[in-house]
Amino acid sequence: xxxxTAGRLAQLDALxxxxxxxxxSDTYVSKTLFAVSEFTNVVxxxxxxxxxxxxxxxxxxxxxxxxxxxxxxxxxxLFDAGxxxxxxxxxxxxxxxxxxxxxxxAVSHGHWDHMGALPEAIPxxxxxxxxxxxxxxxxxxxxxxxxLKGGAVIPVANVPTPAEMEAAGADVVNDGASRLLLDAHxxxxxxxxxxxxxxxxxxxxLCRSGPNDAWRPDPFLMDERMLVAHVRGLGLIVFSTCSHxxxxxxCTDVQRxxxxxxxxxxxxxxxxxxxxxxxxxxxxEGLRPFDIRYMITGxxxxxxxxxxxxxxxxxxxxxxxxxxxxxxxxxPPGDVEPx
Numbered sequence: 277x278x279x280x281t282a283g284r285l286a287q288l289d290a291l292x293x294x295x296x297x298x299x300x301s302d303t304y305v306s307k308t309l310f311a312v313s314e315f316t317n318v319v320x321x322x323x324x325x326x327x328x329x330x331x332x333x334x335x336x337x338x339x340x341x342x343x344x345x346x347x348x349x350x351x352x353x354l355f356d357a358g359x360x361x362x363x364x365x366x367x368x369x370x371x372x373x374x375x376x377x378x379x380x381x382a383v384s385h386g387h388w389d390h391m392g393a394l395p396e397a398i399p400x401x402x403x404x405x406x407x408x409x410x411x412x413x414x415x416x417x418x419x420x421x422x423x424l425k426g427g428a429v430i431p432v433a434n435v436p437t438p439a440e441m442e443a444a445g446a447d448v449v450n451d452g453a454s455r456l457l458l459d460a461h462x463x464x465x466x467x468x469x470x471x472x473x474x475x476x477x478x479x480x481x482l483c484r485s486g487p488n489d490a491w492r493p494d495p496f497l498m499d500e501r502m503l504v505a506h507v508r509g510l511g512l513i514v515f516s517t518c519s520h521x522x523x524x525x526x527c528t529d530v531q532r533x534x535x536x537x538x539x540x541x542x543x544x545x546x547x548x549x550x551x552x553x554x555x556x557x558x559x560x561e562g563l564r565p566f567d568i569r570y571m572i573t574g575x576x577x578x579x580x581x582x583x584x585x586x587x588x589x590x591x592x593x594x595x596x597x598x599x600x601x602x603x604x605x606x607x608p609p610g611d612v613e614p615x
Contacts, residue, residue, distance in 0.1 A: 282533040290605035297339035297358030314599025321372035337389035351458035361396025385500040386416030388433035402445035415499030468521040475522025511540035524562035541570040549578025
């Protein structure tokens with residue numbers, strides 16, 4: 277049974293993606309033919325010399341700027357921002373990205389490395405306008421912690437609350453249901469069903485409702501959401517910035533929501549590093565039935581998973597890197613590599 281909201285997703289003529297925040301800085305990383313490197317992008321943005329100051333800063337987290345087009349109508353969406361405002365703003369400046377063009381923000385889940393930059397990003401985006409919609413769900417605002425091997429719990433930074441985001445100039449849409457964004461150019465999911473036999477989340481993830489409450493297990497991170505776009509002639513572009521739900525579960529739900537439409541690309545973090553390496557073989561095989569044309573992995577994927585996917589799927593797989601841009605269209609522009 278399909279989601280009525282998903283059924284109204286528009287078909288885009290083109291979609292461009294700028295990687296503002298990611299774990300890796302590598303302008304030489306192998307890329308797809310429709311990707312442009314950080315080196316090229318900063319030069320195109322006006323850098324007179326390539327240096328540490330004109331390139332971008334990689335840090336733990338993920339953030340994407342998405343620009344869509346249908347019949348000359350364009351929209352700009354920020355999907356996550358990353359962990360730190362100063363670095364987010366610097367990266368946008370070095371790429372000459374116009375934050376004033378951002379019409380809305382969608383947040384994938386309530387972790388600091390995806391939302392921590394928002395208190396500084398929101399005012400920079402809102403400047404000169406009355407408000408800015410930010411799409412979240414109520415489960416994102418639990419306190420989070422990590423269970424260490426010795427039994428101690430280390431809290432992670434709290435994400436900005438709806439009240440704090442509103443104080444910064446945002447209009448917060450805090451709802452658990454799926455929705456279409458920006459004239460139906462993007463589908464922002466509801467809760468992703470956990471159905472695979474092996475994607476059981478991380479047992480070291482904990483949460484609590486407040487500082488005086490006891491920590492409780494939070495392996496499934498049910499507040500996580502995916503974002504989907506449909507590019508005409510290509511198929512679906514699926515953004516899963518951390519894949520706490522499990523990327524096989526994500527693709528299974530995409531197939532349910534959009535029956536008969538191919539998955540052209542999956543982009544984001546697959547959360548297969550560290551203790552999650554144990555499910556790499558099952559994940560690699562679990563993705564095979566979806567016949568995904570491109571897998572662009574970043575953030576929390578982990579090098580073992582990237583290698584395993586590349587061994588299994590060859591040139592369909594590439595690594596995301598900070599400052600890289602992608603164009604999903606019939607004739608995307610090429611790249612210029614440094615010598």
